[in-house]
Amino acid sequence: MRQKIESVVSVLQQALRDFSPVCFANSLGAEDMVLTDLIARNQLEIEMFSLDTGRLPQETYDLMQEVRERYSVPLKIYFPDSKAVEEYVTRNGVNGFYGSVEARKSCCFVRKVEPLRRALRGKRAWVTGLRRDQAVTRGTLEISSFDADQGLQKFNPLLDWTNRDVWAYIRQHDVPYNKLHDQFYPSLGCAPCTRSISPGEDIRAGRWWWEDPMSKECGLHVTQSPSVAHGTGVQAVSKLRENADESASKVEAKQEVSA
Numbered sequence: 001m002r003q004k005i006e007s008v009v010s011v012l013q014q015a016l017r018d019f020s021p022v023c024f025a026n027s028l029g030a031e032d033m034v035l036t037d038l039i040a041r042n043q044l045e046i047e048m049f050s051l052d053t054g055r056l057p058q059e060t061y062d063l064m065q066e067v068r069e070r071y072s073v074p075l076k077i078y079f080p081d082s083k084a085v086e087e088y089v090t091r092n093g094v095n096g097f098y099g100s101v102e103a104r105k106s107c108c109f110v111r112k113v114e115p116l117r118r119a120l121r122g123k124r125a126w127v128t129g130l131r132r133d134q135a136v137t138r139g140t141l142e143i144s145s146f147d148a149d150q151g152l153q154k155f156n157p158l159l160d161w162t163n164r165d166v167w168a169y170i171r172q173h174d175v176p177y178n179k180l181h182d183q184f185y186p187s188l189g190c191a192p193c194t195r196s197i198s199p200g201e202d203i204r205a206g207r208w209w210w211e212d213p214m215s216k217e218c219g220l221h222v223t224q225s226p227s228v229a230h231g232t233g234v235q236a237v238s239k240l241r242e243n244a245d246e247s248a249s250k251v252e253a254k255q256e257v258s259a
């Protein structure tokens with residue numbers, strides 16, 4: 001673990017050395033809480049920001065507040081353009097994202113992609129907490145590469161960390177985390193587009209669960225070869241919790257999420 005931590009800090013230092021100004025897109029997920037802690041602990045001059053889509057779960061807002069109180073690094077919050085949200089809702093309805101992949105991506109564009117572009121403006125690099133084994137769409141990522149979509153360098157220092165590594169760090173360093181992780185939500189996003197998973201399901205099965213796994217990105221992280229799958233064992237998600245022994249499932253799911 002010590003070696004893995006040193007390697008992450010070294011990647012962040014390299015980003016600062018070669019690509020300042022650098023910012024960190026903090027989604028407040030478990031991986032990003034590890035990075036938050038490492039950035040604060042090592043006093044790295046990396047600007048930290050989050051996107052408030054307006055549809056986040058209460059638990060995410062609670063964590064946002066906790067980060068503000070716990071860490072000295074300020075967390076800047078970006079909101080969507082209110083006119084664009086109004087237009088989207090007028091055109092599609094307040095929950096129009098369930099209607100089609102296009103309508104969903106359009107909502108993600110208004111609430112996430114456009115604010116992200118604003119947040120990245122003027123920066124030479126950005127840091128994310130993406131891990132390779134999180135999704136079929138993330139198998140070809142690199143630790144450092146030019147992000148042609150955003151026009152700047154992108155660093156994924158936790159790329160080769162496992163879920164177990166992430167939770168080991170959180171426990172060892174008493175890092176605050178989103179309480180929804182204790183309720184079988186390994187991957188978090190907007191409340192209406194995220195649900196809990198069952199044991200054995202892919203960790204992103206609860207995100208946009210009604211869509212095909214290959215379309216499950218919001219546009220923040222565009223990969224060049226989305227057709228290449230990385231062995232995540234994606235399983236059908238339609239029968240969530242049916243016929244499951246509720247108590248046994250809870251114990252197993254928590255172990256998987258927290259391991």
Ligand code: SF4
Nearest residue numbers: 097107108111190193
């Ligand atoms: S995750 Fe859902 S609510 Fe959030 S921006 Fe995307 S479509 Fe909209």
